[in-house]
Amino acid sequence: MARQRKKSVRGGGSVFQRKDGRWEAKFKVEETGKYKSLYASTEKGAYKLLEEAKLQQRQGTLATGPDHTLKDFLVYWLEDVEKPTVEVSTYIGNRIVIHKHLVPGLGHIKLQKLTARQLQSFYALRLKEGMAASRVVRLNSVLHKALNHARRLKLVGVNVSEDVELPRPVKYKGQVLDAQQAKILLQVASERDLEALLALAVVAAMRQGEILGLHWSNVDFTKGQLHIVGSMNYYSGYGFVEGKGKTQNSIRVIKLPSFLLDLLKKHRTRQLEKKLSAGSTWIDRDLVFCGANGDFIRRTTLLYHMKKLLKDAELPDIRFHDLRHSAATILIAMGVPANVVKELLGHADIRTTLGTYGHVLPSMAQDATDKMDGLYGE
Structure with a gap:
């Protein structure tokens, strides 16, 4: 037999003992008009649950929906x-x-x-x-x-x-190429029809997905610029997926130097020749960089060729993304303002740029000091 119900001390709801021995605190949920029950092993515990629930209800934090896993x-x-x-x-x-x-x-x-x-x-x-x-x-x-x-x-x-207390991620410090190493990379790449692709990474600081998802319609040869509007990746079970940029700032316009525009023009000419040779087997996706049949290139395929190229050129074994880091580092070391590099990279906040590439700034500070000595010193 259940024990006689007891009114809660501060009004609203009741506490009583069930036949199975547990104590039940029952009250009406104001939002739904339905009754909600809470259970405890002791009468005191049930009263405590009831008071906590009533407080949550006053504060608007009471869970009123069904209890799923x-x-x-x-x-x-x-x-x-x-x-x-x-x-x-x-x-x-x-x-x-x-x-x-x-x-x-x-x-x-x-x-x-x-x-x-x-x-x-x-x-x-x-x-x-x-x-x-x-x-x-x-x-x-x-x-x-x-x-x-x-x-x-x-x-x-x-x-x-x-x-919860979350661990602090260890920031990856990628290895970057200096200006001379970047030139060597592009020289060796020119022998393997990869010069234009790698130049967009190590010169224009584009991400791998942005490069592999780039369409000719995004390249404006008249104005000497290209529009980055999205990215491409391959997912097991889904295939190749084209999506928007990593962030809103990833959608940007990049002004290209003349030599890089020339590389893209030569690359397009070679691609058109391959398209004619392939005939009806060519898959026309308007991609700037594609496979032998015009289709998407997998990142793993590109990485394989890049790693082989680095080894043949006797350059450090770096990640593809490190080419983007190399581009930014080289530009800052050349004296290009950090806010200009920020726009090129598509960063939303200048602090991201400075936080990532701030290690280059001490050499610039010394250069500025030397110039002031030259201007004002005796």
């Missing part, structure tokens, strides 16, 4: 909320985070029962297993976005991902 909620959020509103590349990346990491590790936990302590332990385990700090931060970023949606739907009262 984290797995069920994340799958719903990914497919019904995230997928229709983001680029395909973003959806694919978030899908990997959810299905490969969050669901296997945390998916069994009830959404409303998830705690910051559980998250902290989950991330600590992943770090111990060798996951990079930047990857852990990425997991929390996706979860944070999903839990914000859960909070708006009143499925949870708070976003517990905001209360």
Whole structure:
């Protein structure tokens, strides 16, 4: 037999003992008009839960929706909320985070029962297993976005991902080529029909995806410039995917030096010859850089040829993205203002540019000092 109900101390709701021995705190949710029950092993615990729930209701943080598992909620959020509103590349990346990491590790936990302590332990385990700090931060970023949606739907009262201590990612320090090494790279590349492509990376500081997704319609030979409007990547199960730029500032116009325009013109001539030879087998995608049949080039294929080229040229074994870093470093070392380099790179904030390439500035400071000595000194 259930014990007689007791009125809560401060009005609203009741606490009583169930037949199974547990204590139930029951109250009416103002937003829905329905009753919600909370359970505890002791009468005192039930009263405490009731008071906490009433406080949350006054503050507008009370979870009033059904209590799903984290797995069920994340799958719903990914497919019904995230997928229709983001680029395909973003959806694919978030899908990997959810299905490969969050669901296997945390998916069994009830959404409303998830705690910051559980998250902290989950991330600590992943770090111990060798996951990079930047990857852990990425997991929390996706979860944070999903839990914000859960909070708006009143499925949870708070976003517990905001209360964890995240590791500080170790900033990758890429190896860059100096001006002389960049010239050697382009000289060797000219023998293999890669000069124009690599020049866009090491001279114009373009990203790999921007180069592989570049169309001839984006190149304006009359004005001597090209328009970067998107990027291309290959995803297993999806194939080649063209998307928008990495950020809003990634969509930009780059003014090209005359020698690079000449390289692109020569490259286009050679490409037209290949197109005529291929005949009906040519896939016309209007790509500036394409495979033997006109189709997209995989990043892995480009990286293979670049690595071989670097080895033959006796240059450092660097990443493709380091060519972009090399371009910026060379320009700053030449005295090009940081704000001009910022626009070329497509950075949204000058602090990003200075933070990444600030190591070049001391030599410029010394040069400025020498010039002042020459101007004002005896």
